[in-house]
Amino acid sequence: MKEEVKAKLHGTLAKIHFSFDMWSGPNQHAYQAVVAHWVDRDGHLHAMLLSLHRFLGSFSGLNQADHLWRTITDYEIAPFVGMFNVDNAMNNDTALVVLAERLRSAGYPSCSPIADQLQCFGHVINLVVNRILWGTDIHTYEGERPPNRADIEELQR
Secondary structure, eight states, X not given: OHHHHHHHHHTOSSOXXXXXXXXXXXTSOEEEEXXXXXXXXXXXXXXXXXXXXXXXXXXXXXXXXXXXXXXXHHTTOGGXXXXXXXXXXXXXXXXXXXXXXXXXXXXXXXOOTTTTEEEOHHHHHHHHHHHHHHTTOHHHHHHSOXXXXXXXXXXXX
């Protein structure tokens, strides 16, 4: 199946754009997902999960860049790297700086860690709403219990 995905990725006429994110599961294992977004020769938009790596070590930008680089080289898509959609964590900035340097070293100088980064709009909205609701007192937010069905029904009335 991987060879079929590679063929699809290599069939693009434009750049391949990426989104990636980190999280810890309920089992306390960390994961990084890397999703590719591209338009094929027929003009159809595609999005595909390329990797869901178990992530060992810290969530540092360097570790994230290692995982991203492994995915990009594994699918042989370094010449097609476009933009990145990520949340605004500093480790993502670091990951893209390291990745851009690896791409330049491999002969693909087109990646710019600043110009080619799109902030995740949903994440930005979430941060803004939390700031509006809770101000600067994040402990109030963290201490709140999640709403249950009765709370939601009461709000809807």
